[in-house]
Amino acid sequence: NAGVTQTPKFQVLKTGQSMTLQCAQDMNHNSMYWYRQDPGMGLRLIYYSASEGTTDKGEVPNGYNVSRLNKREFSLRLESAAPSQTSVYFCASSGNSGTAQYFGPGTRLTVT
């Protein structure tokens, strides 16, 4: 039981390049989330998916797109990376209502 996995662990992009961050969970959770973590800012929600087939914007969605591929997988895409998107990205999942979210190990992204 791996929990929540994320790939890649590290990535360096040039401004304007695109990439997709992958996330998968093996806990049979309905809901999945993408957050970004910046120094002194805590974690901020980018997008979430309450169930397979649905996605919704969070606090900071601009510049990102998501796909809930199936119940297990939830990807985050940067179409045209900007230096302001340099951050650590965390994926999380949760099960039934009121339960906690479980986090992956994160992807450290640098945009130059």
Added chain:
Amino acid sequence: AQSVTQLGSHVSVSEGALVLLRCNYSSSVPPYLFWYVQYPNQGLQLLLKYTTGATLVKGINGFEAEFKKSETSFHLTKPSAHMSDAAEYFCAVSDSGGGADGLTFGKGTHLIIQP
């Protein structure tokens, strides 16, 4: 919209001393409250949570927190600090009433343990 305030971006205590990390929240509905811990270069690990019921919640590693509705607080405590407790701690709230929208996090408190 809910919000979370963690008082003190850095807290320093001596090994063996009481740990107290403060968290205040705002929410228009009964909240679900969480504390997470993050060790360097790792993801977030759940310490404890409050959903309903008993207001004193016990978590892992000897931590506990008390939900005080009148004070809108959910402070985290541990009677005796260990060197291994040095980490970043995040308080988070969900006021979705059990729905599936995301958590709102505080900015975090870095706990430093002095030998």
